[in-house]
Amino acid sequence: MxxxxxxxxxxxxxxxxxxxxxxxxxQNYKLEPTKYERYVSSRKDYRTLRVQRVEGDRIVHTRALxxxxxxxxxxxxxxxxxxxLTTRLQQILTEALEEQHIFKSVxxxxxxxxADLLLESSLENFEEVYKGSDSYVYVKxxxxxxxxxxxxxxxxxxxEHKVDVEEKNLRGVLDAYSKALDLTLxxxxxxxxxx
Amino acid sequence: xxxxxxxxxxxxFVFVLAILSVVAILWLGKYAQNEAFSxxxxxxxxxxxxxxxxxxxxxxxxxxxxxxxxxxxxKNSEEVIILIKVKEKTPIxxxxxxxxxxxxxxxxxxxxxxxxxxxxxxLKTDNKNPAIIYTKASMLQRVDDTLSEISRKTMVVxxxxxxxxxxxxxxxxxxxxxxxxxxxxxxxxxxxxxxKKEKEYDLVIKGAIDTxxxxxxxxxxxxxxxxxxxxxxDKTLAKMSNASDTTSKVMLSLDKKLxxxxxxxxIIIRENxxxxxxxxxxxxxxxxxxxxxxxxxxxxxxxxxxxxxxSKIAPNEKEMQE
Numbered sequence: 001m002x003x004x005x006x007x008x009x010x011x012x013x014x015x016x017x018x019x020x021x022x023x024x025x026x027q028n029y030k031l032e033p034t035k036y037e038r039y040v041s042s043r044k045d046y047r048t049l050r051v052q053r054v055e056g057d058r059i060v061h062t063r064a065l066x067x068x069x070x071x072x073x074x075x076x077x078x079x080x081x082x083x084x085l086t087t088r089l090q091q092i093l094t095e096a097l098e099e100q101h102i103f104k105s106v107x108x109x110x111x112x113x114x115a116d117l118l119l120e121s122s123l124e125n126f127e128e129v130y131k132g133s134d135s136y137v138y139v140k141x142x143x144x145x146x147x148x149x150x151x152x153x154x155x156x157x158x159x160e161h162k163v164d165v166e167e168k169n170l171r172g173v174l175d176a177y178s179k180a181l182d183l184t185l186x187x188x189x190x191x192x193x194x195x
Numbered sequence: 196x197x198x199x200x201x202x203x204x205x206x207x208f209v210f211v212l213a214i215l216s217v218v219a220i221l222w223l224g225k226y227a228q229n230e231a232f233s234x235x236x237x238x239x240x241x242x243x244x245x246x247x248x249x250x251x252x253x254x255x256x257x258x259x260x261x262x263x264x265x266x267x268x269x270k271n272s273e274e275v276i277i278l279i280k281v282k283e284k285t286p287i288x289x290x291x292x293x294x295x296x297x298x299x300x301x302x303x304x305x306x307x308x309x310x311x312x313x314x315x316x317x318l319k320t321d322n323k324n325p326a327i328i329y330t331k332a333s334m335l336q337r338v339d340d341t342l343s344e345i346s347r348k349t350m351v352v353x354x355x356x357x358x359x360x361x362x363x364x365x366x367x368x369x370x371x372x373x374x375x376x377x378x379x380x381x382x383x384x385x386x387x388x389x390x391k392k393e394k395e396y397d398l399v400i401k402g403a404i405d406t407x408x409x410x411x412x413x414x415x416x417x418x419x420x421x422x423x424x425x426x427x428x429d430k431t432l433a434k435m436s437n438a439s440d441t442t443s444k445v446m447l448s449l450d451k452k453l454x455x456x457x458x459x460x461x462i463i464i465r466e467n468x469x470x471x472x473x474x475x476x477x478x479x480x481x482x483x484x485x486x487x488x489x490x491x492x493x494x495x496x497x498x499x500x501x502x503x504x505x506s507k508i509a510p511n512e513k514e515m516q517e
Contacts, residue, residue, distance in 0.1 A: 061483050067509050077508045084480055110476070112469060130510060165511070173511050 028082040029065070029174055033092060033181040040193040042101040049103045049192075050115030050148075051094045054086040054141075056123035061086055065173070066127040067135070073127065079170055085126060089141075093121065096185045102193050117154070118146040119192075128165065128173055135165045137176035139184055145195055155195045159187045231283040232260060234322045236276050237293040237306060238268070239330040243275050245304035246295060252279045254308040259285045262306060278325065279306055288315040293330045 059066065063084055064075035081088060090108055097119075098106040107113045125140040140160035146153055163180040165172045243265055252260040260281035268274035281287060288311035296307045308328070320326035332340065389396075 058486075061479075062487065063483075064487070065509075067511075069510070074507070074509065076512055077506050078512055084483060087476070087480075110469070110473060112465060128509075128511075133510070135511065169511055 024078055026076075026078050026080050029079055029170075030082045031085070031088045031092070031177060031181070033096065033185060034178045036096055036099045037182070037186075038099055038101075039186045039189040040100055040102065043193060045102060046104045047116035048113060049097065049106045049117045049119055050109060050111070050113075051090055051097065051106060052109050052118055052120045054089045054093075054121045054123050056086060060123045060126055067130060068127050068138075069130040076170075086123060089121075089123065089126075092181065093119070093185075093188070097189065097192070100189045100193070102189070116148055118148055120144040120146060125160070128176070129162075133168070135168075135173070137163045137165060137173065137180045139163075139177075139180040141184060143188060143191070145192065155191070157188070157191045159184050232280040233283050233285070233287070233320050234263070234278060234280050234325040235287065235318070235320055235328050236325045237279055237328045237330060239275050239277065239293070239295065240273055241275075241295060241330065241333065241336055243277065243295060243304070245297065245302050246277065246306070247303065250303065250305050251298075252281060252306040252308065254281070254285055254287075254311075256307075259308070277306065281308075286311060287318045287320070287326075287328070288312065289318050290315040291318060291328055293328045294333045295330065296333055 054060075059073060061084060062075075063081045065079050065081065067074055067076065083091075094106055094108045097103070103117070105113070107115060120143070122142045122144075123140075124142065125138050127138055128135050129138050138160070140158070142156065142158045144153055144156045161180045161183045163176045163183070165176045167175070246262065246265065248262055248264065250262040251258050252262065260279055262277055263280050264278040266276055266278075268276050277293075287308065291308055291311040294307040294309060295304050297303075298305050309331075318326050318328070
């Protein structure tokens with residue numbers, strides 16, 4: 001008897017899983033720059049650069065598209081990044097810097113290769129900010145170039161960009177993110193070329 | 196009467212002699228004028244003091260002409276040009292050079308021509324534009340130059356000597372001599388002491404010899420004992436030797452692998468750590484997802500089954516929702 005009562009309760013409890021609710025599912029969007037462009041001239045630096053994992057506080061280790069409204073940080077309901085923000089940014093940085101031909105080679109931290117220089121980055125902001133009905137994309141990231149042999153910091157730079165969202169829809173937001181990435185990569189490439 | 200005659204004779208004699216002298220002078224002058232000469236310019240940068248017009252010009256000691264004129268070169272104020280006339284037949288060659296030498300102790304100078312090898316062609320000259328004979332430094336000039344050089348070097352030596360013999364160095368030298376004197380005295384004293392203690396040293400040496408003899412005896416005994424032990428120790432030593440050989444083989448094998456690069460600990464560690472690192476990355480992603488999910492559940496635990504909470508859409512998402 002007891003067993004039957006427990007079984008009835010379990011069936012009622014799990015029956016919720018069988019309910020089918022038709023609704024819109026979140027879509028995945030890939031974060032990428034407009035194109036991998038070459039911003040600086042080649043430099044004969046026969047060293048290998050390793051792009052370390054992008055660090056940051058808890059909020060940037062996410063796949064959610066973040067937006068800030070009235071001071072509160074929220075997430076997009078029906079859109080998210082295809083990969084974790086920090087992981088994807090590391091991939092983009094590696095690919096974009098390899099394209100500049102400043103170093104002998106640029107590898108990610110997942111590479112087996114031994115590197116001479118390390119590029120550490122700390123992501124401060126990567127969100128859309130609303131001012132009334134208008135919005136802009138705000139990207140703020142600090143980079144440090146470290147010499148691996150003696151673990152000394154060669155240089156450090158803080159790059160931040162605000163790019164207005166021209167079209168007031170998700171496509172416009174993604175375009176603004178791409179432009180902000182372009183500007184960040186340009187500044188970073190020029191800094192590395194000079195350092 | 197007698198006196199008057201003798202006066203007339205003397206007068207006639209003097210008169211005739213004067214006429215003959217004039218004739219002789221004229222004859223000699225005419226003879227000299229008939230002799231042909233060539234003119235040359237001797238160019239020098241030395242002082243020509245003591246050299247005058249009509250000063251003799253000699254070629255290898257033979258008088259061959261004289262100085263006709265001396266003047267400064269108007270185009271080069273450092274040069275003095277001496278115009279000389281030389282008997283025409285004199286073999287002045289292109290490599291002939293001139294020296295201005297002193298004539299005895301009178302202070303007067305003359306031109307000495309030297310050089311002029313047989314192979315060298317004759318120096319062509321023209322009386323309107325005489326050829327140039329260059330001078331070499333005369334002996335006096337060479338002596339002067341040498342003396343100047345000696346004087347300069349002597350000055351340098353004196354200056355250096357002065358530096359070496361400075362008061363500081365003299366004081367140091369004095370101290371060195373004093374120290375050397377002290378050292379010599381000490382050495383003498385030591386030698387005297389050694390002589391005095393010769394008997395004691397003899398005793399010490401004798402003792403050392405006795406000790407050596409005792410040591411030799413002791414070593415002999417040890418050798419005998421070792422022979423006795425060797426029988427039982429041979430087996431142990433053989434085992435130790437085998438163990439040593441095995442260890443050596445293992446070490447050689449490891450060393451070979453290390454040299455070949457087939458045993459690179461760094462690569463081995465990295466090869467094994469890299470997959471772990473990638474797995475950790477995946478785990479990190481999973482942890483992020485779980486964390487987000489837990490955060491959502493904290494706000495609305497019933498969402499676990501019923502998904503009741505409705506989150507607001509972003510302003511730019513409206514279009515997507517429509």
